[in-house]
Amino acid sequence: MTLSILLVVSAALFCIGLLAALSRRHAIFILIGIEMMLAAANLNFIAFWRFAPQPQPPTGVMVAIFAIAIAAAEAAVGLAMVIAVYRHFRTTNVDQLDQLKG
């Protein structure tokens, strides 16, 4: 297990997540994509911490756990928004949601 393998995995995870967020039409899949990108960022964080010259015991894990907790909150808010959007527009297809249009 070297740092570069972890970074490649994390980069791949990030790209998959980005692709999902960009190409899926269902709001929930976009949320899933965003979660994957967050996971990739977490993985990067842990990897750099783990392979740091002098890893301080709790710091890296602490930040990652913090990020996971925030991601959970974000997912809850995101899903609630999807439900609210669905109730309002009767669809979760993001192609049909263009209220942000300038």
Add this chain to the structure above:
Amino acid sequence: MNSWITSNVWLIPATPVLASLLILGFGKSARFTSSAVAVLGQIAALAMSIFAFVPTLHSHSFRAIQNLNWFTFGGQTLRIGFVLDPLAAAMLMMIALVGLCIFVFSIGYMSEDKNFSRFFAYLSFFSGAMLGVVVANSLLLLFVFWELVGLASYLLIGFWIERPSAAAAAKKAFITTRIGDMGFFLGILWLYHASGTLLFYDGGRGCLENVGLLALGASATFIALLIFCGAVGKSGQFPLHVWLPDAMEGPTPVSALIHAATMVAAGVFLVARVYPIFAVGAINGVTTSLTVVVWIGVVTGLMAALIAVAQSDIKRILAYSTVSQLGLMMVSLGVGGVAAGIMHLLAHGFFKALLFLGAGSVIHGCHHEQDIRKMGGLRRLMPVTFGTYAVGMMALSGVPFFFSGGWTKEEILHATANWSHSHAPHYLMMIGVILTALYMTRQIIFVFFGGKRSGSEQAHESPSVMTIPLIVLAVCAILFSVVLTPAWPWLESYLTGHPARFDPHLLLQPMIIVSLALVGAGVSLGIWMYRRADGRDPLQQAQPALFRFLENKMWIDEIYDRTVIALSAILARLSDWMDRHVWDGLVQDIGRIGQFFGRVTTSTDERVINAGVDEGTVGAHGFGRLMSRRHSGQIQTYLGAIALGMLALVLLYAWLG
């Protein structure tokens, strides 16, 4: 082979979970494959359970543990592990065997359901999680499996999601058990704080071994009571029992597997597993926490037995009977009869699964009629179901000598009689035994005897894929009694680690005569009361007020509606009002201040600055129009722009070095 499985116990829960994932992968149309994979996974789990059971026979107090580090957090290492001891091995055998019977039964019962394969995926998932609860060697790991079991239960109660009542029942079960689990989780945190480990056994350093127990000290009572909260929720004990009867909205095999034989027994198992924490500082085997366990069990046992007498849904009677039997097990654990409680749990697993599957067969045969007042005369139409149901009924009522339930109930009565604190639970449990015999006799008379009624006109015997599991379970319910008799208390010695002796003189003890008399009294009272019942309930005619009180489950649901639920509704409405009027008003007022300043600046703006800026805006307007074409309103376009921008920044950074 034997040593291989004892050091890889995790494979037993892993196999059904794997089967479940495979089934989900196959998709909806692979009906036969799904059931085959589920049954094969369960057979594999059963085979491994048997292999794991064999080495536990060789030595008394056998215990194999394997612990591993889950993760390190600063100076703390969180460890989880698996354990194989007589308690776990006996539970493994029961769960795997009963589970297998129910899987096979489900092939027949669910044959016309359009979500057949999803059902088997959930069943396998449940089975894996339940086996995991049993072999966990860490309270945290046990809690993880415990919650997975709760999730499986939620999914399966709400399996017929298109029925609003099933969806509501699933939600009620999940939320009610969550209340208990909250306490359980607090107990886990406190235990970790006090003892520094959540492993049960760790070569003398676990939280159930001397060092850990000494570290607990006086906090043991509170920790035990918090853990007991979880058991109260999962095992349907008063006051959190309300979800279990509603859970009967799920398919009947689910009621048999989860809400009768295995999952609801997890609470009893949990108390038995962490019994040393309950027993810290015991004087004559009595501690505060154990006394609470006894009285909760007594209240639950009697209350549920009384309610069962006045129910008319065949499954709800069995559900309340389950609640009542779980109360009995709790009483047994609380008075110190751990082995008796676990023996009753195992025996109950067999005969209650049998009764539920029998009820499923009756419901299937009567074309989904569940009201016992509309059944009748099924004795001739469904002979196999009747025969096996009668075995289950006698085992549940506790008929001595031939049926497993008789011996275990006698053991429990024995344990309560020896409790030094009070004799009240002993006599109250005797009343419970009479009531059990009474309501089971009532059910049998209504369903199987008398003439045919509206629901049973078209009844037919179920196919053999459903009757064979019934016969297997009935044989188990009878044969299991061989290892339970006081003359040769093999199972008790297996669980406690004391060697067993064969002594036929112990077969006839005074307590056996007492339980024979109690069961006889219950059954004859039942026959006398319901001998002429023809679709109407004699108790209802004689005591309408009492009957209504019991039929409505002592109005506990209504009391919860008026108190706990009403209170939270009031709180929600209060917050809503605060939001609308207080906070919103505050925000509006701040907004008005802004508006005032805005008006001041507008007037200066319009008169002083506007003229000069007007010229500039024409250019900005054109640019704005250009940019607004990029604003399609599609969030994914925006996201793409962000990604491109980030890519550009990365490239710039790479280029500049």
